[in-house]
Amino acid sequence: MTDAAADPADEPPRTWTIAEVADEFGVTHRTVRHYEELGLIAPERRGTTRVYHRRDRTRLGLILRGRRLGFPLEEVRTIIDLYDAPRGRRSQLEYVLGQIGSRRADLEQRRADLEAALAELEGFERRCREDLARLG
Amino acid sequence: MTDAAADPADEPPRTWTIAEVADEFGVTHRTVRHYEELGLIAPERRGTTRVYHRRDRTRLGLILRGRRLGFPLEEVRTIIDLYDAPRGRRSQLEYVLGQIGSRRADLEQRRADLEAALAELEGFERRCREDLARLG
DNA sequence: CTTTACGTTGACGTCAACGTCAAGAACGTG
DNA sequence: CACGTTCTTGACGTTGACGTCAACGTAAAG
Structure with a gap:
């Protein structure tokens, strides 16, 4: 498990692996990578490994809601890019x-x-x- | 033009060609044929030519609304078939x-x-x- | 009677949104 | 340190929803 306990002072903000975000949002890691290929998300890299922050999870949520609403991913990108x-x-x-x-x-x-x-x-x-x- | 005048007694109900329905709904004839291939509409045949009735136009409207809402066509079919x-x-x-x-x-x-x-x-x-x- | 417009059936092409291997690299664990 | 787990990058496959092209029939117009 990922250490969820111990929250005393200001520790570094929590991060996630690709498997964790994929699980959490009910998609495959391939889907997550696909969104990255399209420039919809841009997780940090530690060495070669992807590290997901809260920002990435927020965007992923927006992407999947857009998908549920039937928007093509390119259009989803224009929308969420708008916020930034x-x-x-x-x-x-x-x-x-x-x-x-x-x-x-x-x-x-x-x-x-x-x-x-x-x-x-x-x-x-x-x-x-x-x-x-x-x-x- | 298709004769729109002369409406005295009970003439045969109006019908449409594939070009007319395609134009009217803002899609191509290929799209209309595609929906027929999938069994979403079933226009009458006069010889080899397709003849569209009000029923077909109604269904086409439902199909396109489903499409605008982002439903896959197979799902659209289950929905409109439900009505029949x-x-x-x-x-x-x-x-x-x-x-x-x-x-x-x-x-x-x-x-x-x-x-x-x-x-x-x-x-x-x-x-x-x-x-x-x-x-x- | 040829032209022109519209209709028909294949059949292959394309684009999006992933799925599905393959073949390694990196990392904790016994 | 070997081992299994999780990560990585390609690269090709698949499905849905049509686009596009060829090759042909038909019917009104000149």
Whole structure:
């Protein structure tokens, strides 16, 4: 096991191996490496071995949520990169805000589709339950 | 053009060619044929030519919405086939209701992911706007 | 009656998102 | 220190969702 006990002063922040993050997020190490190949995450290297920090886990969570939502990984990258984009200058901030707008529109379209699908499904369920009731 | 005028009595219900449905839904004819290969739609044949009815257009709409939501086409098929499944007998109805339950759970998971993503994005947008205001 | 437009069936190509070996290197453990 | 476990880098395989091309039929238009 990885030492989870002993938390007195300020120890170095915890890190994870590739097997640990893969397990934790329910994916294979190949998937994690694939995301790295695409530049979605960039774990530290100690010698040749990958070392994952909290930041990497955060990004991995965002990636997998994007995947569950059906976004292609390239699009996922533009989204999460957005959160790290430089925004010190006004022009940069305005660019980021523009991107945010596009992403929001996209997400809201999806939400509309989703609500429509759910509404249909629920209507159908109701009719089925009525039929079932009629069958006594 | 396809004759859109002259609508006096009860003419035969309107039909469409593959080019028309493809155009209308913004996909290629190859895509439409692909969905037919997978058994997602089954247009009538007049000789060798495909003839699309309202039913086919309805299904195509469901397919494309499923696609926008990121569902694999095989899963889309199980969903739209559900709407046509036999439910005359109690056992059939109960099976259908079970399937509906699974689909609903899936959609609601997606909705949760979607709401989370939107909430994050909106929080980020707010912070960006504050930064912009500070830059006066 | 040839042209032009649209339709058809294969069949192979492609791209994304990984899976699946193979063949080592590094590391704790008996 | 040998051994099994976990890590590494290739590199090729696979599946889904089409794109693309060839080769051909058909039907209205000039």
